[in-house]
Amino acid sequence: xxxxxxxxxxxxxxxxxxxxxxxxxxxxxxxxxxxxxxxxxxxxxxxxxxxxxxxxxxxxxxxxxxxxxxxxxxxxxxxxxxxxxxxxxxxxxxxxxxxxxxxxxxxxxxxxxxxxxxxxxxxxxxxxxxxxxxxxxxxxxxxxxxxxxxxxxxxxxxxxxxxxxxxxxxxxxxxxxxxxxxxxxxxxxxxxxxxxxxxxxxxxxxxxxxxxxxxxxxxxxxxxxxxxxxxxxxxxxxxxxxxxxxxxxxxxxxxxxxxxxxxxxxxxxxxxxxxxxxxxxxxxxxxxxxxxxxxxxxxxxxxxxxxxxxxxxxxxxxxxxxxxxxxxxxxxxxxxxxxxxxxxxxxxxxxxxxxxxxxxxxxxxxxxxxxxxxxxxxxxxxxxxxxxxxxxxxxxxxxxxxxxxxxxxxxxxxxxxxxxxxxxxxxxxxxxxx
Amino acid sequence: xxxxxxxxxxxxxxxxxxxxxxxxxxxxxxxxxxxxxxxxxxxxxxxxxxxxxxxxxxxxxxxxxxxxxxxxxxxxxxxxxxxxxxxxxxxxxxxxxxxxxxxxxxxxxxxxxxxxxxxxxxxxxxxxxxxxxxxxxxxxxxxxxxxxxxxxxxxxxxxxxxxxxxxxxxxxxxxxxxxxxxxxxxxxxxxxxxxxxxxxxxxxxxxxxxxxxxxxxxxxxxxxxxxxxxxxxxxxxxxxxxxxxxxxxxxxxxxxxxxxxxxxxxxxxxxxxxxxxxxxxxxxxxxxxxxxxxxxxxxxxxxxxxxxxxxxxxxxxxxxxxxxxxxxxxxxxxxxxxxxxxxxxxxxxxxxxxxxxxxxxxxxxxxxxxxxxxxxxxxxxxxxxxxxxxxxxxxxxxxxxxxxxxxxxxxxxxxxxxxxxxxxxxxxxxxxxx
Numbered sequence: 001x002x003x004x005x006x007x008x009x010x011x012x013x014x015x016x017x018x019x020x021x022x023x024x025x026x027x028x029x030x031x032x033x034x035x036x037x038x039x040x041x042x043x044x045x046x047x048x049x050x051x052x053x054x055x056x057x058x059x060x061x062x063x064x065x066x067x068x069x070x071x072x073x074x075x076x077x078x079x080x081x082x083x084x085x086x087x088x089x090x091x092x093x094x095x096x097x098x099x100x101x102x103x104x105x106x107x108x109x110x111x112x113x114x115x116x117x118x119x120x121x122x123x124x125x126x127x128x129x130x131x132x133x134x135x136x137x138x139x140x141x142x143x144x145x146x147x148x149x150x151x152x153x154x155x156x157x158x159x160x161x162x163x164x165x166x167x168x169x170x171x172x173x174x175x176x177x178x179x180x181x182x183x184x185x186x187x188x189x190x191x192x193x194x195x196x197x198x199x200x201x202x203x204x205x206x207x208x209x210x211x212x213x214x215x216x217x218x219x220x221x222x223x224x225x226x227x228x229x230x231x232x233x234x235x236x237x238x239x240x241x242x243x244x245x246x247x248x249x250x251x252x253x254x255x256x257x258x259x260x261x262x263x264x265x266x267x268x269x270x271x272x273x274x275x276x277x278x279x280x281x282x283x284x285x286x287x288x289x290x291x292x293x294x295x296x297x298x299x300x301x302x303x304x305x306x307x308x309x310x311x312x313x314x315x316x317x318x319x320x321x322x323x324x325x326x327x328x329x330x331x332x333x334x335x336x337x338x339x340x341x342x343x344x345x346x347x348x349x350x351x352x353x354x355x356x357x358x359x360x361x362x363x364x365x366x367x368x369x370x371x372x373x374x375x376x377x378x379x380x381x382x383x384x385x386x387x388x389x390x391x392x393x394x395x396x397x398x399x400x401x402x403x404x405x406x407x408x409x410x411x412x413x414x415x416x417x418x419x420x421x422x423x424x425x426x427x428x429x430x431x432x433x434x
Numbered sequence: 435x436x437x438x439x440x441x442x443x444x445x446x447x448x449x450x451x452x453x454x455x456x457x458x459x460x461x462x463x464x465x466x467x468x469x470x471x472x473x474x475x476x477x478x479x480x481x482x483x484x485x486x487x488x489x490x491x492x493x494x495x496x497x498x499x500x501x502x503x504x505x506x507x508x509x510x511x512x513x514x515x516x517x518x519x520x521x522x523x524x525x526x527x528x529x530x531x532x533x534x535x536x537x538x539x540x541x542x543x544x545x546x547x548x549x550x551x552x553x554x555x556x557x558x559x560x561x562x563x564x565x566x567x568x569x570x571x572x573x574x575x576x577x578x579x580x581x582x583x584x585x586x587x588x589x590x591x592x593x594x595x596x597x598x599x600x601x602x603x604x605x606x607x608x609x610x611x612x613x614x615x616x617x618x619x620x621x622x623x624x625x626x627x628x629x630x631x632x633x634x635x636x637x638x639x640x641x642x643x644x645x646x647x648x649x650x651x652x653x654x655x656x657x658x659x660x661x662x663x664x665x666x667x668x669x670x671x672x673x674x675x676x677x678x679x680x681x682x683x684x685x686x687x688x689x690x691x692x693x694x695x696x697x698x699x700x701x702x703x704x705x706x707x708x709x710x711x712x713x714x715x716x717x718x719x720x721x722x723x724x725x726x727x728x729x730x731x732x733x734x735x736x737x738x739x740x741x742x743x744x745x746x747x748x749x750x751x752x753x754x755x756x757x758x759x760x761x762x763x764x765x766x767x768x769x770x771x772x773x774x775x776x777x778x779x780x781x782x783x784x785x786x787x788x789x790x791x792x793x794x795x796x797x798x799x800x801x802x803x804x805x806x807x808x809x810x811x812x813x814x815x816x817x818x819x820x821x822x823x824x825x826x827x828x829x830x831x832x833x834x835x836x837x838x839x840x841x842x843x844x845x846x847x848x849x850x851x852x853x854x855x856x857x858x859x860x861x862x863x864x865x866x867x868x
Contacts, residue, residue, distance in 0.1 A: 025482040027472030028656055028665075031465055034487070038461030048459040050494075051487030053468070060484075067501075220462060231462075286748075292734025293727035296748040300726025303802050303834060311754040314720070314730040314746040316739075320788050324745070324758070354754050368737050400737060 016072035020079035045188025061092025079163030081146040094133035101131040107138035139175030192265030196413040197425040226409035270298040277308035285354030286312035287346035290364035310354035325349030336372035343382035359384040392428040450506035454513035479622025495526025513597030515580040528567035535565040541572035573609030626699030631859040660843035704732040711742035719788030720746035721780040724798035744788035759783030770806035777816035793818040826862040
């Protein structure tokens with residue numbers, strides 16, 4: 001029975017994911033493909049039952065497919081669909097099914113059209129990619145040359161999807177996800193919120209009572225340095241009803257966590273800040289010592305950031321804090337470069353020099369060693385505007401890389417709070433001036 | 435038979451790796467643990483035979499161990515050793531073995547000592563972690579509370595190691611790797627070289643003849659934007675002999691690839707450049723438009739970089755190229771900011787303002803849209819010293835993120851070549867001045 005015909009079957013789907021590739025077993029490449037498939041199916045309300053990684057061998061792939069079909073209704077195999085001799089996933093499926101491969105006319109036409117379009121001659125080796133197990137059908141690949149494959153076995157199904165992430169995703173969306181949407185027994189909706197500056201345990205503690213009262217909502221916490229994403233999900237028979245429940249849940253969570261919620265998790269903090277600046281019609285310039293260019297790099301990664309980020313100075317040497325930003329030499333001599341007053345003057349200096357509405361500055365000690373008696377993890381931030389200045393001091397834990405990353409979040413979050421007229425966040429010790 | 439006793443068995447070891455965790459199946463976390471194990475065993479000359487990801491369920495884990503032992507002599511299970519109700523890997527092994535768990539005296543003593551040391555009370559829930567399957571033995575965990583577990587089944591063995599990467603690595607090094615070193619049939623040695631600016635296909639083509647003449651050396655190519663790591667490995671009965679063969683191979687590869695070899699792969703390009711500048715006693719300052727802070731961020735990520743990087747300017751706005759770097763207004767008006775002459779003046783300007791020996795500058799179009807009629811992917815680089823200037827133009831392909839990353843490699847590699855007195859690299863069209 002094909003997936004289409006079994007739409008009436010409303011038991012939860014079981015799905016096995018097989019990633020093919022010696023480079024995954026050896027750890028040369030991290031298996032992000034299986035993660036993506038897990039996430040994508042999770043959005044549909046389908047949990048992956050089991051995952052495997054197997055080597056590029058016909059018999060091994062055939063056996064993994066056989067095992068997968070014993071355990072799962074649907075088996076998704078990713079990788080090994082390219083044109084080289086290493087690419088044996090099609091042969092693996094054919095071996096399992098006990099069939100030969102044959103050229104697929106529709107896939108061949110698509111492949112020839114693709115090569116014509118990019119003006120390259122098509123070779124026999126390329127055509128190997130459209131030799132598919134007899135009895136299977138092809139799934140178009142809009143971004144690469146290897147088509148996907150769908151093959152039904154009674155009420156079970158095997159999908160072959162390419163290995164390169166972009167191609168895998170395209171084939172999944174074209175030919176696999178639509179099947180699953182038809183087959184799934186219930187709908188799942190997910191909403192994720194990004195929070196800054198609260199530790200994971202505190203986010204969970206703040207939400208504990210609410211979570212206990214809302215068993216219908218599954219909550220997951222995804223931490224990264226100085227940020228936690230709160231992922232809410234719910235399932236049901238009716239998408240609209242589930243969405244309504246989840247929208248209300250997200251509202252509750254926003255209310256409980258308050259200012260700590262930066263926005264939807266799909267947006268990075270830098271994207272949120274660029275959007276806020278754009279909406280407010282304000283510009284910023286950054287003076288970075290401890291963060292050494294990371295804040296500018298995060299902001300310029302956002303398309304359209306040039307409208308709000310005038311630029312920045314990485315004043316790594318103490319001398320350059322005076323020469324390029326106008327920090328008073330006396331201040332630097334007395335206190336050294338790691339000082340809240342220095343941060344304030346850096347913020348003011350960069351604001352003036354770039355003619356920006358706001359100046360943001362960082363100075364501190366990323367490690368590995370302490371500096372001028374200031375311990376590793378000391379961070380001074382400052383924001384200057386035409387009318388006021390604020391500086392905050394934070395004490396961070398971790399290695400050099402973690403301290404730098406946390407510092408970026410602290411700095412961007414202070415900028416966000418300044419634009420919104422909010423006070424500095426938790427763990428930030430503020431001093432207001434002007 | 436225990437692993438110790440089977441040291442005389444000189445057939446290649448087969449190893450299955452099982453990662454436990456719903457968060458891996460759902461894609462909330464990427465399975466980097468299995469990658470690490472694959473890499474670590476690869477360094478010992480042992481290939482992982484197969485990988486699995488399973489959910490946090492006793493029966494599922496027991497079945498995966500059973501399947502693993504059918505296929506492999508050694509099964510390594512990572513994850514699910516913590517103190518919470520989700521952590522059922524110990525129970526999974528006990529179920530497979532048909533035994534109960536019992537408190538392990540040695541592990542309990544170590545756990546109590548650990549809690550005393552960090553001055554926290556030990557709870558019953560913590561002690562669950564030292565309830566091990568009867569007949570197994572514990573492997574000390576020097577960085578966390580959950581010990582590893584080793585359990586022999588005739589000449590097969592199952593290891594349980596913690597999920598958190600640091601703890602997993604510690605237990606692997608203490609109790610798993612030494613067993614494997616004794617059991618392995620041969621030694622493997624690996625040497626990896628980092629190359630810049632050559633596409634993967636070209637690196638492989640340049641090495642094709644040599645590779646054909648050296649079948650004893652396995653070669654792998656690991657590409658990232660504008661870089662390729664060439665990984666050479668060889669195996670044999672005698673470490674010293676294998677090392678000698680591999681050293682000679684690495685020398686050959688360096689000779690064939692010439693200037694494209696940046697250094698050992700363990701060093702990033704930024705680390706190599708910082709080391710070269712340090713050795714030469716020279717300083718640099720960077721003026722970044724297209725790269726928007728990424729070059730400064732990459733260099734300041736290297737501990738000790740403050741001795742050679744004076745700082746930088748992110749001159750994102752056109753006006754700031756004049757105001758902060760002294761680029762002539764007339765030049766900007768006539769040609770716009772994306773121009774080789776602008777790059778040269780930026781490099782000279784930043785060098786002067788930071789009193790550095792060298793100035794490095796980037797300007798170009800990262801996309802998504804073209805700028806002033808210059809296509810996406812246009813990159814102008816310049817380096818200024820006290821006596822000369824060079825600028826190069828590169829045309830890059832890819833999305834915004836890829837173009838920015840490639841630009842960093844091109845810029846740092848141009849800096850490397852300048853310090854070494856080499857001409858600009860492939861794909862870089864140079865113009866020399868002064």
